[in-house]
Amino acid sequence: MTAPADQLTGAATELLGWYEQMAVIRGTEKAAQDLFLAGLVKGTTHLAAGQEAVAVGVSAALRADDYVFATYRGHHHAIARGASPEACLAELMSRATGLCKAKGGSMHLTKADAGMLGSYAIVGSHLPMAVGAAWSATLRGTDQVAVAFFGDGATNIGAFHEALNLAAVWRLPVVFVCENNLYMEYTPIASVTAVPNPAADRAPAYRLPAELIDGNDVVVVRDAAARAVDRARTGGGPTVVEARTYRHFGHSRTDPGTYRPAEEVREWLARDPLAVARDRLSRLGVPDDVVSTVDGRVAELVAAAVSAAKAAPPADPAEALTDVWADGGAQWRT
């Protein structure tokens, strides 16, 4: 059963929107990889290709005034909260038009005016920050919710445990979303963690509810996030969501990921979140040509973003000595 684009059900239209967001992230990540190989991106990148459904599914459950804190693998979270591919790629390419004026780089994409309050590259550090943003919401009497996205590796660092405990004790509106991509950098997370599910299995110790979900199915992620966000917003306190997923690239740009068994890689690539979403769209009666139209639109958008970022001026050297203090300057002495 198929239907013309203008006759899609609400569910199909919604899913098509999430599919498009995931495709934009995938396209941007591939462009970042290509630009890196072309020598236009310096430093390092930690690409999120393969993990798009977590960002898009959770964002779909959030309001515009909610808060998001992410990690150095955070391009997908910035884009899912409204950062443009052009601003993200310009940041990676050290352009003046970059999302953070080329002062942050790949690991620190931030879009504060959309509640995306940063990407942090010290593992686990941002979980207490998300707890603080949730605490702030309760102090100010709003019903905002804060989300911390983190990797499986973060579950073995102290800040994770301090954050879960304080959030539980103060019953704060925070959702802890673990993107378990099975590898702590190069090492299988299972080989360095005392429990099989690194985030979900820790939640009971803090009397927090946990959900272990398929992180490659955007509908599953959105539904779990909606339950957790609703619990947070209505005074039910924190939830731990552990989304199992898989990265398509290595840990960072120098890592070919050869430590991962070929069979495992094949299985997970077959469960690419874009393919899972396309399969769902098909079952909802969305014709292939409608999906192809979206794919074409995304390809054009990403290509235009790449062109614009390439054409943008380099970072202004004067910017190096600004933005330390709230007055915009860097003066530390008289």
Next chain:
Amino acid sequence: MADVTATGGTITYREAVAEGIAREMRRDPTVVCLGEDIGAAEGVFKTTVGLFKEFGPRRVWDTPISEQAIVGAAMGAAMTGIRPVAEIMFSDFLACCWDYLANEIPKVRYMTGGQVTVPLVVRTANGGGLGFGAQHSQAVENWALAVPGLKVVAPSTPADVIGLMAASIRSDDPVVFFEHKGLFASKGPAAPEGHVVPLGAAAVVRPGADVTLVALASTVPVALRAAETVAAEGIDAEVVDLRCLVPLDMHTVLDSVGRTSRLVIVEENPYQGGWGATVASIVADEGFESLDAPVRRVAAACVPLPFADSLEQVVLPTADKVAAEVRRLAAY
């Protein structure tokens, strides 16, 4: 809080901490305190006495022993409309949450291209002289000085505690506020209502013509005692209380050295990497023509703080040590 009228217009440094916080909490409902034992227990140093009673559990929050959660949560709250005042009980414990003071709080504004602001205060009891041993006695103000992006405040008098607390809490920048344990019992004139001491304004607390003593927090009274000692010998020492390490008021220091031509820096943190090295380097660079003698630094010895009083006195700056250096310079 201190009942200023009942104490005849004097107040202890300890009372001034609570008074300074209370004044800001009264004028700004977004000022909220968090820390270990600060609420009903009123602080292990009794520096939050009266706050829980006046403002209640929605403004004064007891936390677990969880320094990363305390400072990390303060950061997240500061980014979203609250002005948190976080207490880290002993400054030695800053090491437990140093990631937030070295990597997160001072960098987030810069690395986001100015997208976020972090108006918070981390208060902490600093320094030695009370026999608390190596892990509860260090003067660590130089740790904070080593990090671009933190403002660093260390008052020496009760009135300055109140005035600098006001400026710190009102600051849109993150402030590390060092309260000196050895000064908690000291008394001084109470500060009038509305008293604010701007960050980065040093005070000449004793004018003099022959030698400049630059001091901070606990070393201000040490320098003043040394100045009295050498005054009896005909040496007229000027004492500058820096009050803050960031912003660092080098204008006042260079002006003083321009008049006295001699400089002794008195600091409680270890000589190795101590803040006096930064002051000395700037004077060597920008005040070289003024100097008639080498710059001397009287700092803590480069060892962990020992327990016994007699051993602590060997390690820490004392008025006798300062006076000896002043005499050496005066002889040039």
